[in-house]
Amino acid sequence: MTPQMERINPWQMVLAQIDKAEKHLHCDPNIIEKLKHAERALLVAVPVRMDDGKVKVFKGFRVQHSTVRGPSKGGIRFHPDVDLDEVTALAAWMTWKCAVMNIPFGGAKGGVQCEPKGLSLGELERLTRRYTSEILHFIGPDRDIPAPDVNTNEQIMAWMMDTYSMQVGHSVPGVVTGKPIAIGGSEGRSEATGRGVVYMIIEAAKKLEINLSGCTAAVQGFGNVGVSTAKNLYLEGVKIVAVSNVQGGVYSAKGIDPLALEDHIKTTGSIVGFPGCDAIGNEELLALDCDILVPAALENVIHKGNAHQIKARILAEGANGPVTPIADEILREKNVFMIPDILANAGGVTVSYFEWVQDLQNYFWNEAEINNRLRQLMVVAFKKVMAIADEHQVDNRTAAQILGIGRVVEAVRLRGLYP
Numbered sequence: 001m002t003p004q005m006e007r008i009n010p011w012q013m014v015l016a017q018i019d020k021a022e023k024h025l026h027c028d029p030n031i032i033e034k035l036k037h038a039e040r041a042l043l044v045a046v047p048v049r050m051d052d053g054k055v056k057v058f059k060g061f062r063v064q065h066s067t068v069r070g071p072s073k074g075g076i077r078f079h080p081d082v083d084l085d086e087v088t089a090l091a092a093w094m095t096w097k098c099a100v101m102n103i104p105f106g107g108a109k110g111g112v113q114c115e116p117k118g119l120s121l122g123e124l125e126r127l128t129r130r131y132t133s134e135i136l137h138f139i140g141p142d143r144d145i146p147a148p149d150v151n152t153n154e155q156i157m158a159w160m161m162d163t164y165s166m167q168v169g170h171s172v173p174g175v176v177t178g179k180p181i182a183i184g185g186s187e188g189r190s191e192a193t194g195r196g197v198v199y200m201i202i203e204a205a206k207k208l209e210i211n212l213s214g215c216t217a218a219v220q221g222f223g224n225v226g227v228s229t230a231k232n233l234y235l236e237g238v239k240i241v242a243v244s245n246v247q248g249g250v251y252s253a254k255g256i257d258p259l260a261l262e263d264h265i266k267t268t269g270s271i272v273g274f275p276g277c278d279a280i281g282n283e284e285l286l287a288l289d290c291d292i293l294v295p296a297a298l299e300n301v302i303h304k305g306n307a308h309q310i311k312a313r314i315l316a317e318g319a320n321g322p323v324t325p326i327a328d329e330i331l332r333e334k335n336v337f338m339i340p341d342i343l344a345n346a347g348g349v350t351v352s353y354f355e356w357v358q359d360l361q362n363y364f365w366n367e368a369e370i371n372n373r374l375r376q377l378m379v380v381a382f383k384k385v386m387a388i389a390d391e392h393q394v395d396n397r398t399a400a401q402i403l404g405i406g407r408v409v410e411a412v413r414l415r416g417l418y419p
């Protein structure tokens with residue numbers, strides 16, 4: 001950590017954001033108070049028999065922030081830094097995100113404190129299955145529907161779906177989204193988050209009257225979100241000048257072909273050494289002179305220590321919470337066009353919603369239909385956020401929160417307080 005870096009507790013960020021939105025919502029303060037607490041939080045022990053015969057116990061979490069607008073929805077993260085405050089914050093952001101998109105879900109998030117890269121495939125499967133069985137009574141297609149997040153993928157969703165189905169005695173594809181297509185997954189889901197990020201960048205470019213073709217972009221994180229963002233930007237004619245992941249980064253002024261980079265990583269196991277590129281550090285990547293910057297890895301990467309160095313015109317938050325509140329102010333002063341996480345990366349949960357709908361009706365749509373519906377919903381949300389930003393004279397993040405939190409406030413008001 002650099003001396004200037006802020007270590008922000010993400011839950012404190014959520015509380016500050018709610019306070020900011022409240023000033024524009026003029027609603028019953030009791031409702032706001034309710035939203036400052038997650039409905040339920042489960043902490044579980046996840047004992048796993050390791051390959052050497054020893055038993056290791058991992059900490060697992062599942063937090064349901066809100067089920068007011070529908071079953072709660074949110075990913076499962078496997079990472080050493082997972083803790084209750086992080087999971088709770090991510091769950092609240094899911095609540096606002098689903099409301100911004102106007103899809104009938106609340107917000108949840110889950111995680112296991114572990115370093116999955118140190119686990120064998122067998123250990124990973126046993127950890128996933130045991131974690132699923134520990135949260136089993138908490139989740140379900142009408143209650144709470146997990147999905148992939150950092151270090152979890154289609155295979156892990158398949159194991160979760162199978163574990164749940166074995167316990168209840170019949171197949172329940174709708175209990176998770178982000179599954180393989182062969183067992184009820186949706187066309188277009190694996191690329192949906194990055195595709196949605198690019199739909200939002202296209203709208204931002206239109207608003208700013210920038211021609212995307214010929215623009216340059218840097219993408220931090222080359223996992224699910226980063227890969228599909230880079231590929232879809234490339235298809236729009238944007239020159240990807242730098243990409244990084246946890247191992248390091250690569251830079252080329254001539255541009256990087258994300259498909260070739262993906263192949264290089266598959267064959268060599270590393271991003272480093274991609275032909276025709278120079279090495280670049282993660283900090284250096286953020287400060288590059290480029291038109292578009294997409295942080296698509298983890299929280300708090302743009303902070304008061306490095307926000308001054310950002311040169312991009314458009315910043316699209318592929319990751320959740322990559323910009324700290326102080327950095328947010330700095331970027332605003334620098335006139336960076338911010339596409340906030342609860343709008344920019346909402347494509348994932350939106351196609352997850354489509355996947356759930358398809359599972360419930362046992363009738364599946366083709367990819368073109370999925371992508372069209374996704375684009376329609378995201379463009380509507382973008383325009384709504386821009387209109388609120390104009391009306392209230394606020395920044396894009398506050399506008400998105402006014403929209404998302406406002407819709408949840410209205411649902412709480414209509415349902416009333418039980419009993």
Ligand code: NAD
Nearest residue numbers: 149150151193221222223224225245246297319320345348
């Ligand atoms: P992933 O595990 O597929 O990829 C994460 C990427 O970040 C990897 O390339 C990893 O190497 C890189 N990374 C990790 N630590 C890093 C560091 N310190 N510096 C640089 N790179 C680093 O995860 P993902 O699903 O792509 O999620 C990334 C972000 O997007 C998270 O914030 C997640 O919550 C958010 N998100 C994901 C989805 C989804 O559908 N998967 C949807 C919405 C938001």
